[in-house]
Amino acid sequence: MALISKEEIRKPENLIYKKTPLLTDKPLSYCPGCGHGTAHRIVMEVLEEMGIQDKTIGIAPVGCSVLAYEFMNIDMQQAAHGRAPAVATAVKRLNPDKFVFTYQGDGDLAAIGTAETIHACNRGENIVIIFINNGIYGMTGGQMAPTTLPGMKSSTSPYGRDVHTMGNPLKITELIAQLPGTIYVTRQAVHTPGNVRKTKKAVRKAFENQKLNKGLSFVEIVSNCNSGWKMAPVKSNEWMVENMFPYYPLGDIKVNED
Amino acid sequence: MKELRLMKGNEAFAEAAIRAGADGYFGYPITPQSEVMEYLMAEKPHERTGMVVLQAESEVAAINMVYGGAACGKRVLTSSSSPGISLKQEGISYIAGAELPCVILNVVRGGPGLGTIQPSQSDYFQSTKGGGHGDYKLIVLAPSSVQEMADFARLGFDLAFKYRNPVLVLSDGAIGQMMEKVELDEQRPRFTEAEIISNTPWATTGKTIDRERNIVTSLDLDSGKQELHNLALQAKYREIEHNETRYEAISCDDAEYLIVAYGTSARLSQKAVDLLRAEGYKVGLLRPITLFPFPSAIIAKLAGQVKGILTVEMSAGQMIEDVRLAVGCRVKVEHFGRMGGIIPSPTEVVEAMHTKIIGG
Numbered sequence: 001m002a003l004i005s006k007e008e009i010r011k012p013e014n015l016i017y018k019k020t021p022l023l024t025d026k027p028l029s030y031c032p033g034c035g036h037g038t039a040h041r042i043v044m045e046v047l048e049e050m051g052i053q054d055k056t057i058g059i060a061p062v063g064c065s066v067l068a069y070e071f072m073n074i075d076m077q078q079a080a081h082g083r084a085p086a087v088a089t090a091v092k093r094l095n096p097d098k099f100v101f102t103y104q105g106d107g108d109l110a111a112i113g114t115a116e117t118i119h120a121c122n123r124g125e126n127i128v129i130i131f132i133n134n135g136i137y138g139m140t141g142g143q144m145a146p147t148t149l150p151g152m153k154s155s156t157s158p159y160g161r162d163v164h165t166m167g168n169p170l171k172i173t174e175l176i177a178q179l180p181g182t183i184y185v186t187r188q189a190v191h192t193p194g195n196v197r198k199t200k201k202a203v204r205k206a207f208e209n210q211k212l213n214k215g216l217s218f219v220e221i222v223s224n225c226n227s228g229w230k231m232a233p234v235k236s237n238e239w240m241v242e243n244m245f246p247y248y249p250l251g252d253i254k255v256n257e258d
Numbered sequence: 259m260k261e262l263r264l265m266k267g268n269e270a271f272a273e274a275a276i277r278a279g280a281d282g283y284f285g286y287p288i289t290p291q292s293e294v295m296e297y298l299m300a301e302k303p304h305e306r307t308g309m310v311v312l313q314a315e316s317e318v319a320a321i322n323m324v325y326g327g328a329a330c331g332k333r334v335l336t337s338s339s340s341p342g343i344s345l346k347q348e349g350i351s352y353i354a355g356a357e358l359p360c361v362i363l364n365v366v367r368g369g370p371g372l373g374t375i376q377p378s379q380s381d382y383f384q385s386t387k388g389g390g391h392g393d394y395k396l397i398v399l400a401p402s403s404v405q406e407m408a409d410f411a412r413l414g415f416d417l418a419f420k421y422r423n424p425v426l427v428l429s430d431g432a433i434g435q436m437m438e439k440v441e442l443d444e445q446r447p448r449f450t451e452a453e454i455i456s457n458t459p460w461a462t463t464g465k466t467i468d469r470e471r472n473i474v475t476s477l478d479l480d481s482g483k484q485e486l487h488n489l490a491l492q493a494k495y496r497e498i499e500h501n502e503t504r505y506e507a508i509s510c511d512d513a514e515y516l517i518v519a520y521g522t523s524a525r526l527s528q529k530a531v532d533l534l535r536a537e538g539y540k541v542g543l544l545r546p547i548t549l550f551p552f553p554s555a556i557i558a559k560l561a562g563q564v565k566g567i568l569t570v571e572m573s574a575g576q577m578i579e580d581v582r583l584a585v586g587c588r589v590k591v592e593h594f595g596r597m598g599g600i601i602p603s604p605t606e607v608v609e610a611m612h613t614k615i616i617g618g
Contacts, residue, residue, distance in 0.1 A: 056464060059326070066477060067479075076472075077473075090284060090322075116318075
C-alpha cells in the first residue's frame with residue numbers, strides 16, 4: 001500500500017472523520033476540557049444517523065447549556081429554569097410524530113425542576129431526557145448543586161458539603177428509575193473514547209425507544225466541571241473517576257424491553 | 259350553525275376554546291375555575307377535534323406546557339385563579355419575552371395569599387402592569403357575561419396570533435360560576451401542519467433543509483440586542499393600543515356623571531345607573547372591555563363632559579389609577595369598592611355616587 005503524504009491526508013476527500021452537520025460552526029462557549037461539547041456531539045450524531053433532524057425539537061435548560069441552541073443545528077426551545085420536562089411534555093403531546101428531547105444540568109433537573117422531572121417521568125412521556133451531572137452550578141460560578149458530593153467544596157459550601165445541614169446528594173436517576181413511566185434509565189460518562197462509544201449507544205437506544213413509542217428514556221452523563229471544581233481538565237477527569245463514579249456508578253439502571 | 263345553550267361561564271369558556279380550534283389545554287385545579295378542566299376532560303375534545311387536555315402537576319408546569327405548545331405554533335391555553343396565576347407569572351414573562359401566542363384565563367378570587375374563593379377584582383395591577391419580571395404587556399380582556407367568556411376564548415386566540423402576544427382573559431368568580439344563555443360559534447378547524455408552517459414560520463416544527471433552524475428563546479446575553487428586542491416589544495404594545503382598545507359606553511351621550519367599571523362591577527353598576535336615572539340624575543357607564551389597552555381616550559373625552567367620575571371595583575381601587583391618568587385632574591375621580599370576595603349591591607353604588615360624587 002502506497003503511503004500518502006501529510007498534505008494529502010488533509011485534503012477534504014481523504015478525511016474520514018468530520019463534524020456532524022447537526023452541530024453549527026459556532027465555537028462552543030464551554031470551558032476547554034468540559035464534557036458538554038462531547039455530549040452535544042453525541043446527541044447530534046445520533047440524530048444525524050437516525051435521519052431525524054427535520055423531525056426533532058430540542059429543549060434547552062437554564063445553566064451552562066442554556067445556549068445549546070447556538071450549537072445544535074435543529075429547531076430548539078429554551079425553557080425556564082427546571083421546566084424543560086413540562087415544555088417537552090406539551091411539545092410531544094401536541095406533535096406525537098416529532099422526536100423531543102431535553103438537555104439539562106443537575107441544578108436544573110434535580111433541584112429547581114425536581115417536580116417537572118418526576119412528573120414527566122411518572123406520566124411516561126414519550127421523550128428523551130439527557131441529564132448532565134457535574135455536581136455543581138457551572139454557569140453561575142460554582143455553587144453547590146443537589147448532586148455535589150459530601151465534603152465537596154463549592155462557592156456556597158466553602159468548607160465542604162456538610163450533609164447534616166445541606167442534605168445528601170440527590171440520586172435522582174435511581175429515584176426516577178423506580179417510576180413505572182420510565183422505560184430506560186442509564187448512567188454514562190464521556191471522559192474516555194470507550195465511554196463516549198457507550199454513551200452514544202445509550203443515546204441511540206433512548207431515541208429508538210421514542211421511535212417505538214415506548215415511554216421515557218433517561219440518560220445521565222456524569223461529567224466534569226474543571227472550572228467549577230478548580231482543577232486542570234485531566235485532573236478533573238481523574239477526580240471524577242475517583243470520587244463521582246463511586247457515588248454515581250456507571251451502567252444501566254433500568255432496561256425495560258417490554 | 260350557532261348553538262344556544264345555558265352554561266356556566268367556566269364551561270362556556272371551555273366549550274368555546276374547543277370550537278375556536280384549540281390544540282391543547284394544560285391546567286391545574288383551583289376554585290373557582292375548576293369547571294374549565296372538568297368540562298374539557300368530560301367532553302373528550304380529543305375525539306371531537308384532536309385537542310389535547312392534560313392535568314399538570316402544578317400551575318408552574320401548566321404554563322410551561324403552554325410555552326412549549328405555543329412555541330410549536332399551536333393554539334394552546336391554560337386557566338387558573340389568582341394564587342395559581344401568581345405561580346404562572348414566571349412562565350408568562352417567558353412567553354411574553356419569547357413572543358408566543360396563547361390564552362390564559364384568570365377567574366379571580368379575593369386575596370392576598372390564599373385569600374378567599376369568592377369573586378374579586380384585586381388582580382388588576384398584576385394583569386395590566388406586568389405581573390412577572392421585565393417590561394412586558396399582556397392583552398387583557400375583561401368579560402362581563404357568560405357570552406363574553408365564550409367570545410373571548412376565540413377573540414383571545416385571534417389577538418394572540420395577530421400580535422404574537424399572550425392574551426389574559428380577566429374574569430372573576432361570579433362570571434365564571436354564573437349560568438346564562440350563551441350563543442356558541444360553529445366549530446373552527448384546528449390549524450393544519452401546512453397552516454402552521456405558513457402562518458407561524460418562526461415555530462419549532464422541525465428544521466427542514468430549506469430553512470435555518472428556528473429558535474424560541476427569551477434570552478439575549480448581548481444587552482444591545484436585548485434593548486432592540488425591548489424596543490420592538492414596546493412598539494408592538496403601542497400598535498396594540500392603537501388597534502385593539504375596546505369598551506362599551508352605556509347611557510353616556512347625555513351623561514353628567516360617569517361610572518367606570520368592568521366585569522361583574524359593570525353589571526351591578528348598570529343597575530345603579532338605572533336607579534340613579536330614575537332619581538333624575540344623568541349617569542352613564544363606561545365599561546372597559548380591554549384593560550390593556552385601556553380605553554383612556556374615551557374616558558378623557560367624557561371627562562370633558564361630566565361633573566364627576568366614580569370607579570367601581572371589587573378591590574381597594576386599582577383601575578382608578580388608570581382612570582385618573584386619563585382624566586388628568588380635570589374632574590373629581592373617586593373609588594367605591596368592596597373587598598374580600600364581597601360583591602357590592604347596586605344600592606351601595608347609588609349611595610357612593612351620592613356621597614362621593616354628586617353631593618361630595
